[in-house]
Amino acid sequence: MSIVSWTVEPRDPRTQPQGEVTGYAQTFRRWPAQPLVVRPHDTGELSGPERLERRLPPSKADLAGRGAKRAIGQLIHLRARIVDEDGAPVPGALVEIWHCNAAGKYLHPNDSNDAPADPNFQGNARLVAGDSGLVELRTIKPAAYPVPDTAGWWRPPHIHFSVWGRVWLSRLVTQMFFPGEPLNENDAILNAVRDPEARERCIARLVPTARASETALIYEYQLVVRGRKGAPRMP
Amino acid sequence: MTLGPFFPREFAQGANDLTIVAGKRAEGEVIEIAGIVTELDGKPLDNVVVEIWQADARGRYDNPNFFGWGRAATDANGRYSFRTVKPGKVGGRAPHINFLVLYSGLMRQLQTTMFFEKVSDPVLDVVKQRERLIARKISSQSFSFDLRLRGEGETPFFDD
Numbered sequence: 001m002s003i004v005s006w007t008v009e010p011r012d013p014r015t016q017p018q019g020e021v022t023g024y025a026q027t028f029r030r031w032p033a034q035p036l037v038v039r040p041h042d043t044g045e046l047s048g049p050e051r052l053e054r055r056l057p058p059s060k061a062d063l064a065g066r067g068a069k070r071a072i073g074q075l076i077h078l079r080a081r082i083v084d085e086d087g088a089p090v091p092g093a094l095v096e097i098w099h100c101n102a103a104g105k106y107l108h109p110n111d112s113n114d115a116p117a118d119p120n121f122q123g124n125a126r127l128v129a130g131d132s133g134l135v136e137l138r139t140i141k142p143a144a145y146p147v148p149d150t151a152g153w154w155r156p157p158h159i160h161f162s163v164w165g166r167v168w169l170s171r172l173v174t175q176m177f178f179p180g181e182p183l184n185e186n187d188a189i190l191n192a193v194r195d196p197e198a199r200e201r202c203i204a205r206l207v208p209t210a211r212a213s214e215t216a217l218i219y220e221y222q223l224v225v226r227g228r229k230g231a232p233r234m235p
Numbered sequence: 236m237t238l239g240p241f242f243p244r245e246f247a248q249g250a251n252d253l254t255i256v257a258g259k260r261a262e263g264e265v266i267e268i269a270g271i272v273t274e275l276d277g278k279p280l281d282n283v284v285v286e287i288w289q290a291d292a293r294g295r296y297d298n299p300n301f302f303g304w305g306r307a308a309t310d311a312n313g314r315y316s317f318r319t320v321k322p323g324k325v326g327g328r329a330p331h332i333n334f335l336v337l338y339s340g341l342m343r344q345l346q347t348t349m350f351f352e353k354v355s356d357p358v359l360d361v362v363k364q365r366e367r368l369i370a371r372k373i374s375s376q377s378f379s380f381d382l383r384l385r386g387e388g389e390t391p392f393f394d395d
Contacts, residue, residue, distance in 0.1 A: 011395075017342040026340030029275040030384045036394035039358045043325055044288060044333050045395070047296045049304035054257070055250050056306075098243050108241035110282060124243040160242075162337075168288045169395050173337050173344055192342055233343040 008046065008169050009085045009227040016232050017192035023153060024188045041169065048167040052094040059126050063099075063139035067120035073102025073140030075216035078204070082133040082163055084170070085227025089133025093225075096162035097137060098124035104145030113145055138216065144183055156183035156190070165225035172225050175234045177203045193232040202232060242284050242337065247308035253289075253301075253319035261301045263292025263320030267377045268349070268370065271313040272336070275386040279313025284337040285382070287317060294323035294330075321351070329356040336382060345392045349380045362391045 019031035049055075064071040082093040100106045100123075105115040107123030127135040139159075147153040158175045165172065177184055184190055184203065193199050204221040224230050254261050272283045284306065291301035303322075307315040322330045329350055336345040350359055350369050359365050367390055370378040383390045 019342055021342060024340070026274075027342060029278075030280075030338065030340035031342065032345070032389055032392050033385050034389055034391065036392050037362055039361050039393045042328055042357070043296055044290065044328070044331070049288065049302065052304065055302060055304060056246075096243075096246060098241070098246075100241075106241035108243065111241050124246065126246070162246075168333060168335075171286075171335060171344065189342070235337070235339050235341055 008041070008167060011226060011230045012195070012198075012228045014195040015193065015198035015228070015230060017189070017234060018194075021188050021192045023150060024192075025149070045169050046167050048164060048170070051092070052164055053128055056094060056096075056126060058094075058128050059124075061125060061127055061135070061137045063122040063125055063137065064120070065138070066122040069120050071101065071121035071140045072118050073121075073143075076139055076141050077216040077218045078137045078139060078159070078221065079207075079218065080135050080137070080161070080176070080221045080223060082129050082135070082165075082223050082225065084165060084225055085230065087224075089129070089131070090165055090225065091129060091131045091133055093129040093133060094164050095127045095129060095135045096124070097127070097159060099139070099142040099159040100145060102140050102143050104143040115143075115145065141178065141217075144181075153186075153188060154183055156181045156187050161223060163223060163225060170226040172223070172231060172233060173235070174223070174231045175202065176221050176223075178219070179203050179206055189234055198232050201229070202234075242282060242308070244282065244308065247284060247306050251305050251307035251315075251317045253287075253303065253305045253317065256300055256302050259300070261291065261320050263323075265318065265376065266321050267316060267318055268332070268380055269314065269316035269377075270379055270381040272309050272315065272338075272382045272384065273313060273386075274340075274384050277383070277386065279309070280338065280384075281309060281311045281313065282338075283309040283313070283315070285309070285315045286335040286337070287319070287332050288335075289319065289332040290322045290325045292320050292323050294325040296325070327357065329354045329359065331356065331358070334382070336384070338384075341384070345384070346395050347382070347390055347392050351378070358393075364391055367391055
């Protein structure tokens, strides 16, 4: 591993969600009550692990093909591009992706949502970006699901992304949303980001398909790991 | 019933031992770091993802024979643990380990730093409650570092 050391541009606070969010009770139990401390940056913060796949092995890029049959739901083909604050691709970036199934159920023992599991749905993937910073994934569109113990909050369909930029400070976990979803308008998590342009960057773009014979809808999404146009971090 | 993220459990498996790199033992003193992650009222939290980034025993981040990154997830009692080697001094910095915490209810991922002793360090020096960033020594090979996200004894976290 050779050292990777960069300077980083700060994130614009308007593009980042607030720590405490009305309607999202856990934020008031978990977000620190004390203000975050501003510290100087040094080698540790401005370097990061290279070829992380040595510790976190990649998986196959298909969440819809776990079993003998394909997973239930609208097949989608997701193209996500990982770029840094200058818009330059981050080749070799490790990307973790997870989401619920087409009934709104996560493949996770802690999800007690009363929705059926799908044995043919994989639930998560770990991929390495190519030279152009691109990862591609076949999956199904996740469903909306109700958030327990809230006044009617439903999460809009979304996909979780966990990525590593070049340095420790550009570590990012966020969520990708789908265009045209009415639930996007009222989602407490998406709307915890004040800047409308930053919220817009969280929403993938539907790409017109060239042929009717395509089997999946194509979505494109660009993820800026840091800087003024950095993606909003989300849980 | 909780709200996610339902961070896949398999993502955190097999990544909390930094002492072995490509089948070989890393150079340095092997230590265990363990702790409890709690929310308000000291309630322990399950499936919290904790990631670390540290230098090797000689204070290098770029040693090809050491891999200074690891990840663990807490169990139902809120407990995480890592096996690693004790980092050396990095330039003017005291030995330390960078921590990142990811969990539901944390709108942004939280960063903090663990130190082994209360010594002068440019990062530790900017923290008011600096004793909260000093690991508790259980034995020469074992350190305890709790992460109190909110409430009494709250861990200081950094703006990045």
